[in-house]
Amino acid sequence: MGRGHPVIHPSVRLRELEQRARRRFGQNFLVSEEAVDRIVRAASLQRTDRVLEIGPGLGVLTEQIRGSGAALRCVELDRDLAAGLRQQWPDLDLVEGDAMRVDLPEICPPPGGWKVIANLPYNVATPLLLRFLAHPGIFSTMVLMFQREVGERIQAGPSHPSRGSLSVQVQVRARVRHVLTLPPGAFHPAPKVHSVVLGFELLPEPDFGGVAARVFDRIVRLGFHHRRKTLLNSLGSGMMRVDAQAACDAAGVDARRRAETLDLPEWRRLVAAVDAVRTTEASGDDASEGEPDAAETDAEDEP
16 A cells, blocks of 8 residues: 655644644654554554544544545544534544444444454543454454553563563453554653554453453453462452462462463463362353453452
């Protein structure tokens, strides 16, 4: 895909809309033409694709996506920016609303295979990612923006200091790759941190070790509950220590190890073993499928 039109500086478009970037929406607009081009190219768009863009803002990515010929639907929370987008492209398929609340199966109807492209606000990036990952039947590919530190957590492999429950929850559901890293100067207004763009290829049928997705997530979070302690101590905070030891033994995982050292096959075995020996946790909520809980994921001890 060739480059689109030169990126008009957001300050110019904001003046046209008589608006400033709103802190409450976490608005930082891309000003790097190269970044826009690489983000859209990372999605490998075809004319037959259907794309969901979250937070199109001033339409910088929108314009490039439209140029690919793919069918595009946008979700924008800011009513003023939505009005500006409609003025610029009267035929734009635009949904005004909160991406955390919209009915994804409704706005992304069958068949599946939708691609998501988004410059996500930092304050909702993790919960939105987990929300999308909960729908592998709808989405196939995602190219998303994160704060660099969050991106490191998402990609972190076994024994990496940034590895946490978020790493495991994401990697069990998708193949993740690094697209590019962006300095603060690539945005207006410039944030105080670097950003990273990651690509995700969702697994159609994630392997949770034979348990429900929510059970897998809950046990992984328990394992990371005390990052600096052993699995025995972390798991023992939510179940009897004797059962935690028995689960580790059944899974073939040394209970003296720390959660961040386990790879995905080990997590699958451990989760299945913990689920089999639990005797104190109610099973009503565990049996249900649903979206991973970002609030609980972020609540673990920091590295």
